[in-house]
Amino acid sequence: MNQLLEELRAGLWAVWNRRWLALAVAWGTCLLGWLVVALIPNTYESETRLFVQLDDVLAEQIGIGAASRARDIERLRQTLVSSVNLEKVVNTTRIGDSVSTPTEMEAAIERLTEDIEVVSEGENIFEITASSGRGDLSEAENAELAQTIAQRMIDIFREENLGSARQDMQESIEFLNQQLAAREAELAAAEERRLAFEAANPDLIGGAQAIAQQLAATRAELRSVEADLAASQSALAALEGQLSNTPRVLVTPGSGGPQASLAQAEAQLAAMRARGLTEEHPDMVAARRTVANLREAAQSSGPTGGTNNPAYTTLLSMRVERESNVQSLQSRAAALRSEIAAIMASQAREPGAAAEAQRISRDYDVLREQYDQLLQDREELRLRGQVESERNAVQFEVVDPPTTPRSPAAPNRPLLLFAVLVLGLGAGAGTAYALSKLGSTFATANQLERSFGLPVIGTISHTFTEAGRELRAKRLKYFAAGVGGLGVMFVVLLGVELIQRTTVA
Known part of the structure; x- marks a missing residue:
């Protein structure tokens, strides 16, 4: 600690011993720095x-x-x-x-x-x-x-x-x-190609996929018609059986002749069938023969005796209706088979045309979709x-709104002026201290003793005469004036800066 204090004392003595040099360096540094700060334009x-x-x-x-x-x-x-x-x-x-x-x-x-x-x-x-x-x-x-x-x-x-x-x-x-106009022209050309192809190949409209769909739909319709035809034929067969078991005339008590005998024989034949006798049974064969003979006799003798059976008449009308339905379904089934054959023939005959139809339809659909999307986007x-x-x-x-600046935002000139002042004083003191280190003098007796390794017997104080003291006091005043001049110059520059700030715009 004592050595540190001693070094501090030595440094202060070295600066003080070269104080005029330090003052000159401080003035030069400050004047140069303040000039640089003054040349910086305000922002x-x-x-x-x-x-x-x-x-x-x-x-x-x-x-x-x-x-x-x-x-x-x-x-x-x-x-x-x-x-x-x-x-x-x-x-x-x-x-x-x-x-x-x-x-x-x-x-x-x-x-x-x-x-x-x-x-x-x-x-x-x-x-x-x-x-x-x-x-x-x-x-x-x-x-x-x-x-x-x-x-x-x-x-x-x-x-x-x-x-x-x-x-x-x-x-x-x-x-x-522009894109819509181009797409519209392409779409019109594609539509003309499709219409021309459909006119030349009406059976291939829609391409192979449409033909396949048409064939599948026709086959489905044919299966439905065939199912209805089978049901109608089954119903007609049942009606035929019921009609054969129903007597044409009804025998009333007291009536006779071939018609009555025929009705009685037919009733017996129906009863045998109801019992489950087969057609090859002897009784069935004899009964059928009897019915046939009596029918011939009744036809030759005319309608005598008995009354017409209304149930038989109703069954006859129903048979006519069902026969008509069966014929209609048979005609529809034949037409569908012919249509399926025609579709399959077209499909097998024109595979290239079917592919062309599919391509034309696909191109048209793509162009139409693009046109609709562009129209929607527009x-x-x-x-x-x-x-x-x-x-x-x-x-x-x-x-x-944009502000009207009344004072500069940069640089911070007061701070820069103060920094230059501190830098100038530091430069002067540093220069004086550096020169003292280059010399061969010692500020204290301890430094001398440490440098040579010999004990120092004593030191001689610096004494002044009356004239020397007066000269020393005068020089101190000059030095204080020089240091004070730096402070005054700083204050003046600071005042000029403040005045300029208040007179802007």
């Missing part, structure tokens, strides 16, 4: 805030979602400081007055990129900060230029959000109209454009 910033509302019920109904609009706004924010937009700013402000070549334009755009900052505050607020610190302009002109740049950025934001969107929408609709796009143009799904509002 003025103008800020503005924009509010973007993305909620709109009608826009949501037609498919313009808030997420889609948010992506569009984010894209606009990122492209707002593009070279094309910054070139517009250069051409519409006084920056373009000094730009005459493409190289100068590139340099102006590059510098303007550093002077403009776009920051998102939350989801709906955008803050645009424009700065200007050009040495060829005055303080008031730099402040005005910063505000003008901020205003131009607002105008570009509005143009990109509204004007560009409308132009893009019109170009998209025009492109869809109408949706047109409706979306009308909503964006008339209702404006993005509500754009300037929350804070």
